[in-house]
Amino acid sequence: MVKIYKVLFSVFDIFLIHIGIIAAFYLKFGTTIPLYNWSSYMKVLPWLSLSALIIFYMFDLYSNWRxxxxxxxxxxxxxxxxTLSLFTMALTFWYRGFSFPRSVIVISAVIQVVLFVGIRSLVWWIAKQKYGRRKVLIIDESLESGLAFAQKFIQHASGWFIIQNLLPVSQWKQMAHLIHEVDVVLLSPSLNREQRAEILSYCSRYGKEVLIVPELFELFILQAEPQQVDDMLVLSVQPPGLTAAQLFLKRAFDIVVSAVLIVLLSPIMLVLFILVPLTSKGPAIFKQERIGRNGKEYMIYKFRSMVHNAEQKTGPTLATDDDPRITPLGKFIRATRLDEIPQLFNVLKGDMSLVGPRPERAFFINQFKENLPDYTYRMSVKPGITGLAQVMAKYSTTVEDKLRFDLMYVRNYSLALDIKILFQTLRVVFQWELSSGVKRRTENMEVLLRYFNLEVASGDESLSTKKDRIL
Incomplete structure (x- = not known):
């Protein structure tokens, strides 16, 4: 059904693209369209259709937007x-299709945006009326850990979920009636296998949707190959990493694209190289030791966004919201990811890749490994300037949640996935709220307790007592 949905949408999208172009021709020329202009359009029509499908796929327009x-x-x-309009201009230039007026391309782009936004928004609205406002029950090991998942739903796009209740897993059998009052049940990864299997079976029996936050090791079996040993079914799980062919292809892609981007972005780099030291004391380029593939150390390059020697007194510290160490210019270049541009030279050197898990310092890696032993698996590939976690999550997303995306990337790597992530990086560049720093835990707790109409109390015992009132 999903495949049929995507095929129908892609065919309809091609129809809309060309409706927009034809309408632009009529707006430009009226009913008497010159033949040489029209023939230029017909010449590139097949390639334009194919390009539209590829670009829409790369920007993830064919994923489930529900x-x-x-x-x-x-x-x-x-x-x-x-992007399609720019590519159309390049395509007509390549085909020497100068008789395809640029004004028609611009007008058609406006018409296409109106058509696509109108129709896709209508489909989205219908889906929201049918599948929105789903009542959610969160089952976790404790109420405190359940509040962290509640925050995810609160911060999600409004109108899709309503948090109905939080339930400690130890009480789920006594309070199973709560499951009948909701539409969706979220199961925390802290639940053991027996608990999850039992609750999943119960929910399925009564037609309830279940959202499962996977344990990290479970991500390894997503692409497992079913095999048979005698009369026994087994799943073959290969160790994380890329094949020799994948490594070669990825490296060639990195060299070509990073070299082109360095040339294209050189004016911006020159401006920032001048502005950064002019607006705050210190060098323009910030260098710091990071850990790369297989634990190899290297120096990463970034445009400096904080005051010089920002960690001299505090030691290694993650940036937070309204971090006083970040300079005014630094806030802008961090929000737009312009501070990351010098890492293209790290890619050329071979220390990094364009796409991969974000590199981290040894200080934090050692901390993360204490609670997340699977953290080292993300270092089976080169770190990247951007990655799946960067386009799917936020800067303030927890380490464990980012690790899930990183492991998904490692297990599902392909060159097409790299290209898709690069396209989607363009989408997040101007979504500045995604680059905000880590919120302090007390601020998060205040938001959650306020949502549940509770007051923040001093002292852990009093806070715990108030959280018990949620049920």
Missing amino acids: RKSIYNLIYTIVLSIG
Whole structure:
């Protein structure tokens, strides 16, 4: 059913693209369209159709947009159509199709945006009416850990979920009636296998949707190959990492694209190289030791966004919201990811890749490994300037949640996935809220307790007592 949905949408998208172009021709020329202009369009029509499908796929327009933000949908459509228009201009130049008027391309882009936004928004709205406002029950080991998952639903695009209740897993059998009062049940990864299997079976029996936050090791079996040993079914799970052919292809892609980007972005780099030291004391380029593939150390390059020697007194510290160490210019270049541009030279050197898990310092890696033993698996590939976690999550997303995306990337690597992530990086560049620092835990707790109409009390015992009132 999903495949049929995607095929129908892609055919309809091609129809809309060409409706927009034809309408632009009529707006430009009226009913008497010059033949040499029209023939130029017909010459590139097949390639334009194919390009549209590829660009829309790379911007993830054919994924399931149910439960996502309408703002992100509209933003993605505008960016996709804009990219397609630029590609159309390049395509007509390549085919010497100068008789394909640039004004027609611009007008058609406006018409296409209106058509796509109108129709996709209508489909999104219908889906929201049918599948929105789902009542959610969160089952976790404790109420405190359940509050962290509640925050995810609160911060999600509004209108899709309503948090109905939180339930400690130890009480689920006594309070199983709560499951009948909701539409969706979320199961925490802290639940053991027996608990999850039992609750999943119960929910399925009564037609309830179950959202499962996977344990990290479970991500390894997503692409496992079914095999047979005698009359026994087994799943073959290969160790994380890329094949020799994949490594070669990825490296060649990195060299070509990073070299082109360095040339294209050189004016921006020159401006920032001058502005950074002018606006705050210290060098323009910030160098810091990071850990790369297989634990190899290297020096990463970034445009400095904090005051010089920001960690001299505090030691290694993650950036937070309204971090006083971040300079005014630094806030802008961090939000737009311009501070990351010098890492293209790290890619050329071979220390990094364009796409991969974000590199981290040894200080934090040692801390993360204490609670997340699977953290080292993300270092089976080169770190990247961007990655799946960067386009799917936020800067303030927890280490464990980012690790899930990183392991998904390692297990599902392909060159097509790299290209798709690069396209989607364009989508998140101007979503500045995604680059905000880590929120302090007390601030998060205040938001959650306020949502449940509770007051923040001093002292852990009093806070715990108030959290018990949620049920």
